[in-house]
Amino acid sequence: MLILNNEQALEYHPIIKYIPKRLRKYLSLIKLNEAEEIRLRKGRPLMVYFNDGGYFINDHARLSKNPSNAVIADDSDIKEAIELISESSLYAFEDCLRQGYITVSGGHRVGICGSAVLEKGIIASQKNISSLNYRLSREVSGIAxxxxxxxxxxxxxxxxxxxxxxxxxxxxxxxxxxxxxxxxxxxxxxxxxxxxxxxxxxxxxxxxxxxxxxxxxxxxxxxxxxxxxxxxxxxxxxxxxxxxxxxxxxxxxxxxxxxxxxxxxxxxxxxxxxxxxxxxxxxxxxxxxxxxxxxxxxxxxxxxxx
Amino acid sequence: MIYKIIGSVLIISGTTVYGLSRALLLYKRYKNLLKISSGLTIMENEINFTCDCMDNILSRISSIIEMNEIFYTASVMSHDITLNQRWKAAVQKDSGSLKLTKHDCEIISLLGAELGMTDRSGQIKNINHIKALIDIQTTEAKEEYDKQSKMIRGLGITAGIFIVIMLV
Missing domain, CATH: 3.40.50.300 (P-loop containing nucleotide triphosphate hydrolases)
Structure with a gap:
C-alpha cells in the first residue's frame, strides 16, 4: 500500500499525515497502533520504537534490528515534517519550539531537537533542526x-x-x-x-x-x-x-x-x-x-x- | 434605411460596450489589489493577536472579504503541497479573474516564500513588505484607471461612430 495523500494517510493512522510523504509508504506497512515512537534524525535511519525497543525500517518496509538497507531521513524530510507538524504556521508554535516540542492533533507530541537560538542567554527558538521524535499517544479506556x-x-x-x-x-x-x-x-x-x-x-x-x-x-x-x-x-x-x-x-x-x-x-x-x-x-x-x-x-x- | 439605422446602432453599441468593458478591467484590477491589501492587513492582525494557524486565517479572510479568491483558493487547495506552493498556485489560478498584471502576480507570489514558516515578527515584516509593494501597484492601477478609463470609453463610442460613417 502506498499512501499518497493526507486523506488516505489519515485513514491509516492519524500520525501519518505529519510524516513526510517520501517516508509514509515505509510506515504504512507497519502496525503503528502498537508503536510508541517514530524517530527521524537527519542523515540517520528512520526508526520505530515498540515495547521491546527500536527497529530500523529497510527499503522493503520491513522492520529490522539491522541498520543496513535502512531508510535514511534527509534534510528535506525534516523540513517537510516541520511544515506538516506546524500546519505551515511555525509562528503559532514559537513557545512550543522554544520548549522543544509541538503537540499535533490526536495528542501526539513531536519532540524537536536542533541548535538553540539564544536571546539574552535564554532559548528563543531552534534552528538547524536535526531530530524529531513522534511520541504516539493513545487512549486506553478503563485502565484507571x-x-x-x-x-x-x-x-x-x-x-x-x-x-x-x-x-x-x-x-x-x-x-x-x-x-x-x-x-x-x-x-x-x-x-x-x-x-x-x-x-x-x-x-x-x-x-x-x-x-x-x-x-x-x-x-x-x-x-x-x-x-x-x-x-x-x-x-x-x-x-x-x-x-x-x-x-x-x-x-x-x-x-x-x-x-x-x-x-x-x-x-x-x-x-x-x-x-x-x-x-x-x-x-x-x-x-x-x-x-x-x-x-x-x-x-x-x-x-x-x- | 431601417437596416442601416439598426446596423449603425448595433455597431456603436458594440464598440461602446467594448470600451466600457476595457475600462472595467482597469477598475477591477484596482479594486482587487485593494482587497488583497485589506486581506493582508487582516492576516497581519490575526497573526499578531490570535496566532491562529494559517489555514484558519486564510479561510477567515476569504469569508470576510467578498470575492477574495486567492485567499480562498489557497485555503481549500490540497494540503499535499507546501503552503508556499499552494499560495503560488492560487495566485496563478486566480490572476486572470482578478485582472492582475504579471508584475502584480510576481509581487503577490513573493509572500508565499516565507508564509507561515518564520516567527511572528518575521511574518509581520514579510506581510508589511509585500503590502507596501502592493500599495505601489494599487496607486499605479488607480492612476491608470483615472487616466485611461475615460479615454477608452470615449474611444469605444468614437470608433463606433467612425465605422458607421465609413460604412455609410
Missing amino acids: ESLIPYCIKNNRILNTLIVSPPGCGKTTLLRDLIRLISQKGYRVSVADERNEISAVHNGYTGYDLGYSCDILEGASRSEAMLILLRTMSPQVIATDEIGLKDDINAVTKAVSSGVSVIATVHSENPETLRKSGTDWINMFDCFVTLSHRNGPGTIEEVYCDL
Whole structure:
C-alpha cells in the first residue's frame, strides 16, 4: 500500500499525515497502533520504537534490528515534517519550539531537537533542526478503574500523584482517571500545558474526558492551575509532569483552597522523590507508581497515606 | 434605411460596450489589489493577536472579504503541497479573474516564500513588505484607471461612430 495523500494517510493512522510523504509508504506497512515512537534524525535511519525497543525500517518496509538497507531521513524530510507538524504556521508554535516540542492533533507530541537560538542567554527558538521524535499517544479506556476505590474517600477525591519514569504511561493513566472522575459528576479542571491530556483541536477535545471537564491548554501549568482555580470553581485540578517551583506553588495554592489535585511526576517511585529532598510530595495522599515491566501503564504500587 | 439605422446602432453599441468593458478591467484590477491589501492587513492582525494557524486565517479572510479568491483558493487547495506552493498556485489560478498584471502576480507570489514558516515578527515584516509593494501597484492601477478609463470609453463610442460613417 502506498499512501499518497493526507486523506488516505489519515485513514491509516492519524500520525501519518505529519510524516513526510517520501517516508509514509515505509510506515504504512507497519502496525503503528502498537508503536510508541517514530524517530527521524537527519542523515540517520528512520526508526520505530515498540515495547521491546527500536527497529530500523529497510527499503522493503520491513522492520529490522539491522541498520543496513535502512531508510535514511534527509534534510528535506525534516523540513517537510516541520511544515506538516506546524500546519505551515511555525509562528503559532514559537513557545512550543522554544520548549522543544509541538503537540499535533490526536495528542501526539513531536519532540524537536536542533541548535538553540539564544536571546539574552535564554532559548528563543531552534534552528538547524536535526531530530524529531513522534511520541504516539493513545487512549486506553478503563485502565484507571482499579484506582477509583483508592482515589475517592468519603466522596472526596484524594490528592493523587502518579509517579514513573518517562514512557510508562502516566499521561494515559491520568487521562482515564480524569474521564472516570468527571463521569462521576465531579467538576474536573485540566491544566494541559502541552495539550497531551486532552488533545484539543479547534476547541474540541480529541480524547473523551467525561461530561464535567474544563480544559485550559497551552498555558504554563502553574498559571493554568491558578486561572482554573479562580474561574472554573473546580473540585479537582488535574495536570501533567509537575516539578518546577511555580508548579508546586500552584499545587499548594489549590490544595490549601480545598481543591483536590491529581498530577504526574517523573521519578522511579515516591521514595526516590523523598530521598531527593522533595518535601512537597507530602501534600499528596495517594501515590500510584507505574513501570514498563509488563508494557506501558503497569501499575506497580498504589499507596494511600490515609 | 431601417437596416442601416439598426446596423449603425448595433455597431456603436458594440464598440461602446467594448470600451466600457476595457475600462472595467482597469477598475477591477484596482479594486482587487485593494482587497488583497485589506486581506493582508487582516492576516497581519490575526497573526499578531490570535496566532491562529494559517489555514484558519486564510479561510477567515476569504469569508470576510467578498470575492477574495486567492485567499480562498489557497485555503481549500490540497494540503499535499507546501503552503508556499499552494499560495503560488492560487495566485496563478486566480490572476486572470482578478485582472492582475504579471508584475502584480510576481509581487503577490513573493509572500508565499516565507508564509507561515518564520516567527511572528518575521511574518509581520514579510506581510508589511509585500503590502507596501502592493500599495505601489494599487496607486499605479488607480492612476491608470483615472487616466485611461475615460479615454477608452470615449474611444469605444468614437470608433463606433467612425465605422458607421465609413460604412455609410
